[in-house]
Amino acid sequence: MKKNKLSKLRKREEKWFYILISPWVLGFLGITLGPMLFSLYTSFTSWNGISTPKFIGITNYITMFTQDDQFLSSLWLTFKYVLIAVPTSLVFALLLAVLLSRDVRGSGFFQALYYFPSIVAGTSIFIVWKYMFDPTTGVINYLLSLLGIDGPGWLASTEWAMPALIIMNLFFCGQQMLIFIAGIKQVPVSYYEAAEIDGAGPVVSFFKITLPMLVPLIAFNLIMNMIGSIQVFSQSFVMTGGGPAKSTYFYVYYLYDTAFRYSDFSYASAMSWVMFLIIFLLSMLVLKMSKNASE
Incomplete structure (x- = not known):
């Protein structure tokens, strides 16, 4: 019984842990990591911010x-x-x-x-x-x-x-x-x-x-x-x-x-x-x- 209670408590804690950190994770992915990866891609392109980026390699x-x-x-x-x-x-x-x-x-x-x-x-x-x-x-x-x-x-x-x-x-x-x-x-x-x-x-x-x-x-x-x-x-x-x-x-x-x-x-x-x-x-x-x- 104690093991079952501990298991349920642990699962509940894990669930709330992921719920509470999800705003930060979503913010990091959408506001930080996403733009960083996009800027890395655009650094290998020719892009004026409006038109479609054109890949030019390491030019x-x-x-x-x-x-x-x-x-x-x-x-x-x-x-x-x-x-x-x-x-x-x-x-x-x-x-x-x-x-x-x-x-x-x-x-x-x-x-x-x-x-x-x-x-x-x-x-x-x-x-x-x-x-x-x-x-x-x-x-x-x-x-x-x-x-x-x-x-x-x-x-x-x-x-x-x-x-x-x-x-x-x-x-x-x-x-x-x-x-x-x-x-x-x-x-x-x-x-x-x-x-x-x-x-x-x-x-x-x-x-x-x-x-x-x-x-x-x-x-x-x-x-x-x-x-x-x-x-x-x-x-x-x-x-x-x-x-x-x-x-x-x-x-x-x-x-x-x-x-x-x-x-x-x-x-x-x-x-x-x-x-x-x-x-x-x-x-x-x-x-x-x-x-x-x-x-």
């Missing part, structure tokens, strides 16, 4: 790497942004986490303060930053003038447009900061006490205890930050329009224009799959390196 991919200078230019520009924005943001978030992880008065307020931009990040905040970076009326150049520094042209300058976006990116590392704080608070206090008995100072304890314990979290934040940076678009779209002189015309911006401005959806699909492959390979590389570092 889009060949054109991309052999004839499209803008593809290579935007890809290299994006890599430059990633190589600078990701490490600086990661280090800044870790520094804030170390400072704000201490149980002192006001630490919770500053944690919320630094996390707030991560919540409201979007078109509105990018417009605010655009006005802040204005070379003539912006508050940043005004503050620099108080120090006797003649501020640069920022978003109006081909040399300073990308550095401006990288500087702005530092103020959106609140989520990484909170993850680091959670990891730091999980490090046993006994480790630091033992290190202090051995004569290790705060700096040595950080590099010998804290940092090695945070390797998995560093890898996670690095991957998530890298994925977001490779897909950078809204900042340049809202603040610079890809300029000046295409100095912030990133890869996804070019992909967007290819699809919605030039109506070449097949070529844009091919570009998106190249980006997917790049993100996948870089993520695997980071995971491999973090695994070796933690061993």
